[in-house]
Amino acid sequence: MKLLIAFALVLALAGLAYLAGRARAVRMTLAAGGRIGAVHSRPAYHGAYVAVLALAPALILLAGWGLMGEGVIEGRVLATLDAASQPAPGPDRAALMNEVRGLVAGDLPQAFNPLAPVLAPRYAATRANLDLLAGALAVALLCLGGLWGYSRIRPDFRARNRVESQVRALLLLASVVAILTTFGIVLSLIFESIRFFRLVSPIEFLTGLAWSPQTALRADQVGSTGAFGAVPLFWGTIFIGAIIAMAVAIPLGLMSAIYLTQYAQPRLRRWLKPVLELLAGVPTVVYGFFAALTVAPVVRQIAVALGMSDASSDSALAAGLVMGVMIIPFVSSMADDALTAVPRAMRDGSLAMGATMSETVKKVMVPAALPGIIGGVLLAVSRAIGETMIVVMAAGLAANLTANPFSSVTTVTTQIVALLTGDQEFDSAKTLSAFALGLVLFGMTLVLNIYALAVVKRYREAYE
Amino acid sequence: MNPNPAPNPAIGHNIVPKMTARDVNVFYGQKQAIKNVSIDVSSEHVTAFIGPSGCGKSTFLRCLNRMNDTVDGARVEGRIELDSQDIYAPAMDVVQLRARVGMVFQKPNPFPKSIYENVAYGPRIHGLARAKADMDNIVESALRRAGLWDEVKDRLAESGTAMSGGQQQRLCIARAIAVDPEVILMDEPCSALDPIATARIEELIDELRGRYAIVIVTHNMQQAARVSQKTAFFHLGTLVEYDDTSAIFTNPKATRTKDYITGRYG
């Protein structure tokens, strides 16, 4: 809260700095006679320059305090205790500090740890003092920066160039944030996976055929052996995402792309194509209920009719079919691009040989567009295997290693969801295995994406 | 009114025309690209269409194998006959027509398939070969007639798109003649080629003369003079003059032809 007020104050002061800088530049421009070139930069740039110099250091200070202030305060507060009563670092210490904060905020009527009521007033005082100090420092930095910037306003000062490069730096920062975040996520996946692989050997994980992540709480418990062979999950993922879904999406997507690019009247194409692409915007959870509530029962009935009286209501087929439908727009739009990129001369050459339109599509257009189409299909596969909602709702949790589409299988994403929802102990092999699964999934989609993009790119170059 | 009142027999009264066009008009939407063109084309000759660009040479050429059918908004009026059969009649199958009237395009457009498969494309579609050996024969003889056999006989499995531009264009000619057409239409077949490759194609056209009725569109008048026996001069969608090539180049009757031949415009 205080931090928010400080931010608002700093922003307001920076606004003042902008106005002051601009006003000075305006006066200077008038004094110089207002000719173009008499003053290098226009007043707004001088104002912006002053504001940036005022704002940047103050914001960095406040942000730093916001991130690290808690640690500094904790250190100071705990230092007031004598060595004998120091809590052990780790969970004990964190629990104590939580209680202290609860008491200070008034959320906690009573603390369990007798030290907490002792520390609470010290904590409150330290926080108030240090927050005030940080705020004062920020304002001081702001004034100093602003004054320095203000003093640099001269007719020949290149404020515009400075501001431009500051803006560029800001844009670069914005683009790097996403990359750094992804990088951080991958690093944390790797670290958690390493913790998992200390408990379960990677070989067992990658080649084991039994998946049963429940570990026994008591030695005599039955059925909780804790097997971490992930092959059934990989198989389920591939079976649903790369086999069943693609068996639906490839023919339908490709045929719709062929129709749209080769046969449809331009007027029809103009509205059919956007409508198809709109399907890609349906939230996957909606496909999820459709799979679970509409398709799965039908699939089960078919299975029963075929003589599988114990057919489960979760089936690979239901999830795969719906996922395939979800992926159609994706495949068709990639195939559409690939077919459109084939030069018209190919098509004319074939038609001029007396080939019909369908022969031309089959023998010239599709083969010529094939690399682009394959690239699109690979991207679609990578999307399908990472897709979660549909399989969570319709594929089931049983880790069966089976090629029977009517039986229930589970996927990597479903298992990750199952492993991490509900109450979990954070360092059990069961929980950590979710990270290892995530890492494998990430690796698979990464390889698929890189390969697919390379295929598509090579193909684009071929026709440039 | 017909703006070309002068009759355009030009191929001589004792010769049976392979294709005849009478009062052909072509429209792209509202715009008229060809106006009342009548012309006869014979098998004995190479016929050149010349004229400044945009005058409708390609448009008219595409009428002769109904490639304008594939252009959105194009409409063809008038009567065009191949061996006295109306090619726009409902009874005429466009697949058969295009097998009889082949086409070679401005930019070489081999399919991204092997050299062999490029040549075999038409024969396969029209079911001309029963056994592999038949197909091999067809491919070989088409490549020989296109003057490409010696260059490619050891690499028939390589991609047709990996050859030089001139070889690609000769491959396209081989592809066209593999179905043994009666007429071959060529739309500026050398405009994307260097002079040496151009000379090869011109020789080839000369070798093919007599066996096929050949119509070649060109904007290069020396080329028209070198390869053709009959020349038609188009201007602004009309056929201005059609005569023996030697007559057109030495003694044009119309002023517009003369101006074009002498480089006054174009």
Ligand SMILES: Nc1ncnc2c1ncn2[C@@H]1O[C@H](COP(=O)(O)OP(=O)(O)O)[C@@H](O)[C@H]1O
């Ligand atoms: N597909 C088309 N749509 C509309 N207009 C066209 C089309 N093709 C050609 N035209 C027009 O028809 C006229 C004749 O074109 P074209 O036959 O290509 O001339 P040429 O081959 O003699 O250069 C030109 O004015 C051209 O702009």
Ligand SMILES: [Mg+2]
């Ligand atoms: Mg042309």
